[in-house]
Amino acid sequence: MTTAIISDIKRFSVHDGDGIRTTVFLKGCPLNCVWCHNPEGISPKPQLAYYKDKCLSCGECADICSAHSLSGGLHLYDREKCIGCGRCEKICLGNALKFYGRRTDVDSLVTLLLEDKDFYDNSGGGVTVSGGEPLMQADFCTELLKKLKENAIHTAVDTCGCVSKEAFVKVIPYTDIFLFDVKAISEEVHLYCTGLSNRIILENLRYIDRLGIQTEIRIPYVPDYNSGEIEKIGMFLSKLNCITKVKVLPYHNFAGSKYQSLGMKNRLPEKLPSDEDITSAVNILISYGLNAQG
Ligand code: SF4
Numbered sequence: 001m002t003t004a005i006i007s008d009i010k011r012f013s014v015h016d017g018d019g020i021r022t023t024v025f026l027k028g029c030p031l032n033c034v035w036c037h038n039p040e041g042i043s044p045k046p047q048l049a050y051y052k053d054k055c056l057s058c059g060e061c062a063d064i065c066s067a068h069s070l071s072g073g074l075h076l077y078d079r080e081k082c083i084g085c086g087r088c089e090k091i092c093l094g095n096a097l098k099f100y101g102r103r104t105d106v107d108s109l110v111t112l113l114l115e116d117k118d119f120y121d122n123s124g125g126g127v128t129v130s131g132g133e134p135l136m137q138a139d140f141c142t143e144l145l146k147k148l149k150e151n152a153i154h155t156a157v158d159t160c161g162c163v164s165k166e167a168f169v170k171v172i173p174y175t176d177i178f179l180f181d182v183k184a185i186s187e188e189v190h191l192y193c194t195g196l197s198n199r200i201i202l203e204n205l206r207y208i209d210r211l212g213i214q215t216e217i218r219i220p221y222v223p224d225y226n227s228g229e230i231e232k233i234g235m236f237l238s239k240l241n242c243i244t245k246v247k248v249l250p251y252h253n254f255a256g257s258k259y260q261s262l263g264m265k266n267r268l269p270e271k272l273p274s275d276e277d278i279t280s281a282v283n284i285l286i287s288y289g290l291n292a293q294g
């Protein structure tokens with residue numbers, strides 16, 4: 001049976017497509033965006049986040065795993081010793097541990113997702129697979145989306161687009177809408193912001209557009225990084241036919257503590273966009289005939 005590593009499942013989401021949805025976050029992403037607000041989705045491997053300020057130094061975790069210890073009454077966590085089993089999260093009294101990376105199979109996940117079917121049906125919602133980059137685990141997504149469609153559930157795939165065309169070919173028959181990130185049109189800007197070229201991303205976007213698949217575009221707006229790209233993005237998108245909506249997502253830096261808890265370097269930019277920045281970006285996109293909103 002096909003399995004995948006999942007970082008989280010968010011029920012009753014209203015930001016990941018139309019209506020009330022359940023969003024399944026799969027682990028692993030090929031990009032390394034400087035502004036990433038889901039750092040737990042970057043590595044494909046399981047990770048344990050440790051929130052020091054919530055820890056009660058009770059020592060319960062040290063009793064079951066050598067990655068945890070108490071020294072002078074204080075809790076210490078040795079990330080190198082963690083093998084990603086997730087057991088300690090369940091016994092942590094202070095909610096100081098959060099485990100990202102449970103392995104799950106399609107059937108158990110579908111059973112869970114079906115619990116909220118009435119909410120999906122009554123609100124025009126459904127299920128969104130997101131990440132990380134969900135299509136890095138394309139076989140799992142294909143099987144999951146197929147079973148959801150067999151149960152008449154609306155499906156959305158939230159993608160950065162930086163995967164092989166074959167991955168798209170697999171999921172397209174079972175995907176109602178793509179939520180597709182466009183971060184930059186200039187290759188050098190994309191490389192600077194994400195660590196990779198955008199060539200394959202733009203090719204994939206043109207490909208799904210040619211097939212007539214509904215696509216909502218998401219543009220993270222990050223001052224001094226991709227904020228100079230809006231005209232170019234507008235021009236590029238205006239030549240496509242199946243874009244239902246373009247959303248400009250203002251960058252925020254709420255994820256700082258997550259980086260710390262995961263032992264990752266925090267590279268989040270300091271400068272936040274103003275309301276005027278977002279309005280101006282939306283107006284530029286509207287001037288290209290797009291259904292844009294902030
Ligand atoms: S996730 Fe498992 S291996 Fe890692 S610290 Fe917790 S109990 Fe130990």
Ligand code: SF4
Nearest residue numbers: 056058059061092094
């Ligand atoms: S179980 Fe949780 S609260 Fe207790 S020492 Fe371990 S991390 Fe801290």
